[in-house]
Amino acid sequence: MIKYTIREPADGEISRCINILYSAFGRAPPADIKEEEKIWKALIKYEIGKFLISEDKGKIFGIGGVFTFEKVSSFGYMAVLQECRGRGVGTEIFRNLLEIANKMNSETMILYASQLGEPIYKKFGFNRRFYGVMYQLPIQPPELGIVDKEIKILNTVPDWVLVLDKKTMGFDRYNYLKMRIKFDAKILSIENEGYGLLSNNRLGPLIATNLEAALQIIKKSVLLGADHMIMVKHQFLPKRIFELINLTELENRASIKMILGKEINEKVDLLYAIGTFAKG
Numbered sequence: 001m002i003k004y005t006i007r008e009p010a011d012g013e014i015s016r017c018i019n020i021l022y023s024a025f026g027r028a029p030p031a032d033i034k035e036e037e038k039i040w041k042a043l044i045k046y047e048i049g050k051f052l053i054s055e056d057k058g059k060i061f062g063i064g065g066v067f068t069f070e071k072v073s074s075f076g077y078m079a080v081l082q083e084c085r086g087r088g089v090g091t092e093i094f095r096n097l098l099e100i101a102n103k104m105n106s107e108t109m110i111l112y113a114s115q116l117g118e119p120i121y122k123k124f125g126f127n128r129r130f131y132g133v134m135y136q137l138p139i140q141p142p143e144l145g146i147v148d149k150e151i152k153i154l155n156t157v158p159d160w161v162l163v164l165d166k167k168t169m170g171f172d173r174y175n176y177l178k179m180r181i182k183f184d185a186k187i188l189s190i191e192n193e194g195y196g197l198l199s200n201n202r203l204g205p206l207i208a209t210n211l212e213a214a215l216q217i218i219k220k221s222v223l224l225g226a227d228h229m230i231m232v233k234h235q236f237l238p239k240r241i242f243e244l245i246n247l248t249e250l251e252n253r254a255s256i257k258m259i260l261g262k263e264i265n266e267k268v269d270l271l272y273a274i275g276t277f278a279k280g
């Protein structure tokens with residue numbers, strides 16, 4: 001039986017947490033881990049997110065996070081090192097994160113689960129919504145056969161982006177978007193029609209009022225170095241997007257959106273891609 005303590009990580013432990021998160025999913029940590037560390041610390045500083053770790057005698061072997069937007073809490077960054085799985089570590093971290101969300105009076109809770117994690121979250125009452133699937137983007141920008149619109153690259157978050165984002169997601173993410181722009185992301189936008197966030201070669205979120213705007217933002221992101229995106233596979237996603245862009249589904253990079261509590265007034269038909277699924 002593993003003995004451990006669950007607590008918030010100290011400032012100097014964040015880089016270790018990032019390494020554990022990537023290691024747990026069999027992935028190499030980012031080349032510039034210091035930049036990733038800045039983002040984690042900013043999430044904590046601006047009270048957007050809280051992280052918990054499981055550790056014993058200085059060894060960290062599990063991690064999880066909760067991120068709060070108005071009355072909505074989103075869970076992610078759930079990971080336990082392989083040698084410590086199956087012993088209730090992840091469940092106990094998640095139970096403590098739920099307590100944090102409840103103390104913040106969250107009415108709705110959201111997460112993206114792996115297939116292994118889905119049964120655990122079902123026990124807590126979460127229900128499946130749709131899949132998020134990571135796709136590799138083409139190396140060369142696609143020929144779309146439509147008239148190009150002006151795409152602006154923004155380093156501030158205009159009001160129309162905030163309105164469109166809240167309409168789509170169902171809650172206000174202003175502080176989060178502002179923080180992402182401050183550190184590492186660019187907004188690719190077609191005014192009043194759609195926007196995408198480009199960061200670390202990933203496009204997402206991508207929100208658009210029409211397919212043509214979404215396609216052109218994807219094309220621009222490829223020109224700027226994007227090589228992958230996490231598309232949401234719901235009933236409203238136009239099949240034509242796969243006919244016009246050569247998207248390659250990446251193996252073992254799918255996740256399931258799950259929700260608990262009050263339904264959100266969201267417009268998923270405007271949502272083409274999410275920023276991350278931080279699955280567990």
